[in-house]
Amino acid sequence: xxxxxxxxxxxxxxxxxxxxxxxxxxxxxxxxxxxxxxxxxxxxxxxxxxxxxxxxxxxxxxxxxxxxxxxxxxxxxxxxxxxxxxxxxxxxxxxxxxxxxxxxxxxxxxxxxxxxxxxxxxxxxxxxxxxxxxxxxxxxxxxxxxxxxxxxxxxxxxxxxxxxxxxxxxxxxxxxxxxxxxxxxxxxxxxxxxxxxxxxxxxxxxxxxxxxxxxxxxxxxxxxxxxxxxxxxxxxxxxxxxxxxxxxxxxxxxxxxxxxxxxxxxxxxxxxxxxxxxxxxxxxxxxxxxxxxxxxxxxxxx
Amino acid sequence: xxxxxxxxxxxxxxxxxxxxxxxxxxxxxxxxxxxxxxxxxxxxxxxxxxxxxxxxxxxxxxxxxxxxxxxxxxxxxxxxxxxxxxxxxxxxxxxxxxxxxxxxxxxxxxxxxxxxxxxxxxxxxxxxxxxxxxxxxxxxxxxxxxxxxxxxxxxxxxxxxxxxxxxxxxxxxxxxxxxxxxxxxxxxxxxxxxxxxxxxxxxxxxxxxxxxxxxxxxxxxxxxxxxxxxxxxxxxxxxxxxxxxxxxxxxxxxxxxxxxxxxxxxxxxxxxxxxxxxxxxxxxxxxxxxxxxxxxxxxxxxxxxxxxxxxxxxxxxxxxxxxxxxxxxxxxxxxxxxxxxxxxxxxxxxxxxxxxxxxxxxxxxxxxxxxxxxxxxxxxxxxxxxxxxxxxxxxxxxxxxxxxxxxxxxxxxxxxxxxxxxxxxxxxxxxxxxxxxxxxxxxxxxxxxxxxxxxxxxxxxxxxxxxxxxxxxxxxxxxxxxxxxxxxxxxxxxxxxxxxxxxxxxxxxxxxxxxxxxxxxxxxxxxxxxxxxxxxxxxxxxxxxxxxxxxxxxxxxxxxxxxxxxxxxxxxxxxxxxxxxxxxxxxxxxxxxxxxxxxxxxxxxxxxxxxxxxxxxxxxxxxxxxxxxxxxxxxxxxxxxxxxxxxxxxxxxxxxxxxxxxxxxxxxxxxxxxxxx
Numbered sequence: 006x007x008x009x010x011x012x013x014x015x016x017x018x019x020x021x022x023x024x025x026x027x028x029x030x031x032x033x034x035x036x037x038x039x040x041x042x043x044x045x046x047x048x049x050x051x052x053x054x055x056x057x058x059x060x061x062x063x064x065x066x067x068x069x070x071x072x073x074x075x076x077x078x079x080x081x082x083x084x085x086x087x088x089x090x091x092x093x094x095x096x097x098x099x100x101x102x103x104x105x106x107x108x109x110x111x112x113x114x115x116x117x118x119x120x121x122x123x124x125x126x127x128x129x130x131x132x133x134x135x136x137x138x139x140x141x142x143x144x145x146x147x148x149x150x151x152x153x154x155x156x157x158x159x160x161x162x163x164x165x166x167x168x169x170x171x172x173x174x175x176x177x178x179x180x181x182x183x184x185x186x187x188x189x190x191x192x193x194x195x196x197x198x199x200x201x202x203x204x205x206x207x208x209x210x211x212x213x214x215x216x217x218x219x220x221x222x223x224x225x226x227x228x229x230x231x232x233x234x235x236x237x238x239x240x241x242x243x244x245x246x247x248x249x250x251x252x253x254x255x256x257x258x259x260x261x262x263x264x265x266x267x268x269x270x271x272x273x274x275x276x277x278x279x280x281x282x283x284x285x286x287x288x289x290x291x292x293x294x295x296x297x298x299x300x301x302x303x304x305x306x307x
Numbered sequence: 308x309x310x311x312x313x314x315x316x317x318x319x320x321x322x323x324x325x326x327x328x329x330x331x332x333x334x335x336x337x338x339x340x341x342x343x344x345x346x347x348x349x350x351x352x353x354x355x356x357x358x359x360x361x362x363x364x365x366x367x368x369x370x371x372x373x374x375x376x377x378x379x380x381x382x383x384x385x386x387x388x389x390x391x392x393x394x395x396x397x398x399x400x401x402x403x404x405x406x407x408x409x410x411x412x413x414x415x416x417x418x419x420x421x422x423x424x425x426x427x428x429x430x431x432x433x434x435x436x437x438x439x440x441x442x443x444x445x446x447x448x449x450x451x452x453x454x455x456x457x458x459x460x461x462x463x464x465x466x467x468x469x470x471x472x473x474x475x476x477x478x479x480x481x482x483x484x485x486x487x488x489x490x491x492x493x494x495x496x497x498x499x500x501x502x503x504x505x506x507x508x509x510x511x512x513x514x515x516x517x518x519x520x521x522x523x524x525x526x527x528x529x530x531x532x533x534x535x536x537x538x539x540x541x542x543x544x545x546x547x548x549x550x551x552x553x554x555x556x557x558x559x560x561x562x563x564x565x566x567x568x569x570x571x572x573x574x575x576x577x578x579x580x581x582x583x584x585x586x587x588x589x590x591x592x593x594x595x596x597x598x599x600x601x602x603x604x605x606x607x608x609x610x611x612x613x614x615x616x617x618x619x620x621x622x623x624x625x626x627x628x629x630x631x632x633x634x635x636x637x638x639x640x641x642x643x644x645x646x647x648x649x650x651x652x653x654x655x656x657x658x659x660x661x662x663x664x665x666x667x668x669x670x671x672x673x674x675x676x677x678x679x680x681x682x683x684x685x686x687x688x689x690x691x692x693x694x695x696x697x698x699x700x701x702x703x704x705x706x707x708x709x710x711x712x713x714x715x716x717x718x719x720x721x722x723x724x725x726x727x728x729x730x731x732x733x734x735x736x737x738x739x740x741x742x743x744x745x746x747x748x749x750x751x752x753x754x755x756x757x758x759x760x761x762x763x764x765x766x767x768x769x770x771x772x773x774x775x776x777x778x779x780x781x782x783x784x785x786x787x788x789x790x791x792x793x794x795x796x797x798x799x800x801x802x803x804x805x806x807x808x809x810x811x812x813x814x815x816x817x818x819x820x821x822x823x824x825x826x827x828x829x830x831x832x833x834x835x836x837x838x839x840x841x842x843x844x845x846x847x848x849x850x851x852x853x854x855x856x857x858x859x860x861x862x863x864x865x866x867x868x869x870x871x872x873x874x875x876x877x878x879x880x881x882x883x884x885x886x887x888x889x890x891x892x893x894x895x896x897x898x899x900x901x902x903x904x905x906x907x908x909x910x911x912x913x914x915x916x917x918x919x920x921x922x923x924x925x926x927x928x929x930x931x932x933x934x935x936x937x938x939x940x941x942x943x944x945x946x947x948x949x950x951x952x953x954x955x956x957x958x959x960x961x962x963x964x965x966x967x968x969x970x971x972x973x974x975x976x977x978x979x980x981x982x983x984x
Contacts, residue, residue: 059875073854105723109712109718116775130898141760145753
């Protein structure tokens with residue numbers, strides 16, 4: 006049986022745990038004890054037990070958003086190869102399906118934010134639209150570079166062909182793409198330095214402010230979907246940086262899950278050591294990510 | 308072919324009949340629209356039968372015009388272009404019945420020569436006559452196989468659409484928009500005259516099949532011919548920077564006409580480029596590269612300008628430029644594949660480009676019809692004055708949402724399928740081609756990614772601000788859903804977006820004869836390459852269905868969870884502020900502000916701002932306006948210069964007819980001398 010069918014439920018179960026790893030690291034840096042490791046699961050359980058409050062301004066678009074967002078992320082997860090295995094859905098050009106299925110989730114997130122008719126949520130929507138439009142080229146060009154380097158046309162082929170030999174032969178290119186992917190990961194998952202998930206001021210938020218009006222099971226779905234999204238981008242980054250797949254399936258899987266934890270630790274460290282960038286500076290960061298990807302591709306052209 | 312000739316006659320006849328029935332707006336509408344719908348249905352059935360059987364009819368009759376003849380043929384390429392023409396023309400005609408009846412019911416004030424104004428009711432005979440003429444001429448354009456015939460019907464198409472654009476001439480700016488269109492389209496046509504004359508000079512005839520047979524004779528000027536046809540046809544298609552008529556003419560025209568013009572008429576320009584390319588023999592790679600570059604630049608500039616527009620129909624017009632860019636990117640990749648004999652690049656590029664022609668006709672037609680419904684019921688297309696229309700116009704809202712998702716190229720709707728094919732084509736190029744071509748393909752991916760992201764941002768703005776939130780002015784508050792004649796076409800088109808998004812991957816085979824006409828590859832070869840992608844297409848279908856199924860499951864689960872809980876309504880959270888007002892909402896201008904400041908160098912948005920002053924600020928205002936850069940910076944100075952130069956010759960134009968006759972005699976005399984020399 007394809008190992009991807011085992012990795013999929015693991016992702017579904019452990020994705021929220023990445024958030025608690027990040028929070029633990031941040032607490033460690035701040036000298037706090039930090040929330041228990043199971044805190045995201047407690048939150049989800051609590052939200053699922055509640056009722057819901059909807060704004061009178063909203064329409065069915067607002068209520069459809071959590072559902073469509075979660076469905077899109079679930080479908081996207083099926084395209085992710087993990088630990089060198091072939092993804093559940095793998096085909097030529099699936100990187101574009103992945104990007105645009107996530108685009109569906111984002112589109113509904115943005116219009117649902119506008120549905121509430123609040124200027125705070127409008128602000129968040131506008132920023133999300135801008136930043137995501139700028140991350141798209143960085144992400145896809147980065148994957149095109151990986152594609153050119155490995156000769157694979159699908160994510161599973163590309164990631165299956167990566168190995169430590171790749172680091173030896175085209176290390177600088179992998180490094181450039183990885184740097185671009187890290188910026189994409191931080192942006193898409195609303196982490197510092199782009200967005201602060203723990204801020205208390207609506208004016209400065211991006212992702213959190215867009216979901217201000219959600220409550221109960223809807224909020225649980227949004228929360229869970231964003232955890233899965235972190236898993237998706239995390240596994241693309243980890244698969245690129247730590248392409249460990251030898252003969253043993255279990256060892257490969259262990260290495261990959263270890264990599265995911267390391268990724269979460271890195272995100273936690275970045276969050277602890279950096280301040281948020283000014284909003285006007287973020288487009289520059291994102292253009293820089295695209296430039297890194299394009300540079301990586303150019304270095305491959307010989 | 309007889310069916311086709313019959314439907315042309317039916318279109319023309321019902322148009323004339325509508326002109327005779329001017330007196331009653333209703334009768335004119337029903338006769339002309341009925342004729343149009345019936346003939347389009349006949350056309351659709353015929354075309355689908357032609358594509359299914361592979362039996363391509365042709366027709367030939369003499370004509371007294373020198374070098375002219377009534378040569379017509381429906382090959383796979385023509386048949387493919389006819390599908391969206393018939394589909395959209397029929398639906399827009401149905402919509403037009405509802406849309407124009409309102410225009411006929413309210414009297415408009417007209418200016419008289421003496422300076423006074425009077426009220427008159429609009430007559431609909433003319434507009435229906437020109438509508439049917441436009442449809443008939445579009446059919447003829449793709450069927451014509453003689454250059455004279457082609458240019459004549461091309462001109463009829465331009466003139467018919469000019470009269471349609473200027474239908475609401477009592478409104479400000481409509482006449483000016485009409486003139487811009489007329490000038491632009493004739494500049495394009497002038498270049499086409501040169502192209503066809505040059506082709507005819509080398510081929511010795513103006514029949515298209517002679518052009519095709521003698522491609523070696525003009526191989527030395529093939530590049531120039533291609534460039535000229537890109538400019539000439541590109542003016543109609545709306546390539547940047549020849550697009551300037553589009554954002555003027557589309558908003559000015561009645562909405563069902565904008566739908567037809569934007570959805571299918573501009574595509575005749577692309578048809579022209581493809582057709583000319585088939586005459587010119589083996590394609591050098593740089594032609595493909597040129598189309599890719601034009602595609603990416605038109606796409607990105609189109610979407611950036613669209614973003615900063617405040618008027619819905621103007622925004623849609625700029626998106627037409629963007630989508631034409633995407634199509635030309637696909638066609639360019641296809642040509643690149645053809646010239647370097649990479650069949651898979653070729654099949655995917657042409658396949659994606661052609662499918663996007665069909666898809667764009669459907670979703671852009673839908674969006675223009677939606678825009679018409681909004682104009683109709685809210686009385687304005689200014690995005691910032693609308694809001695909360697979803698509650699008052701649920702059908703228009705839902706179909707606009709589907710159109711917005713489709714045009715942003717997001718699954719599971721049809722726009723994604725064609726953009727996906729173009730993407731995969733570019734990715735194949737990135738992986739397998741030599742350095743410089745791989746870089747061109749990378750430009751395609753990078754451009755398409757940016758276009759996709761910006762288009763999604765633009766349409767989330769348009770949909771979110773117009774349909775969601777609270778009404779921003781009394782315009783939005785008093786809106787109502789449109790009538791059934793306008794609603795049916797919107798629903799049919801929205802349904803087509805969904806159906807094509809799920810089923811198009813199954814039906815890719817019907818493209819192979821079309822690509823065969825363009826590339827000359829054999830059907831077996833093409834089928835083989837389509838078969839190689841059948842797995843990918845299946846995954847697309849699975850993805851689409853999976854999204855729908857999981858959405859259904861999750862919706863069911865949530866409704867079960869919430870069924871025995873308290874679900875209450877409240878006001879939107881505004882940091883504890885208890886009385887939010889509609890004016891406090893984010894507007895379209897504020898939504899796009901980060902984009903306009905990011906692209907300020909290109910856009911040159913004009914800002915009029917009077918800030919609040921003093922301790923008790925009274926009045927303050929903020930207004931932005933983004934005129935077209937190319938119109939302001941390139942064409943206006945150019946035409947002013949031409950005007951200045953030519954004004955020196957004004958003494959020739961004095962209005963004395965006897966002297967004009969003398970001019971004619973003199974010219975004839977000079978020509979005679981030259982001939983005798």
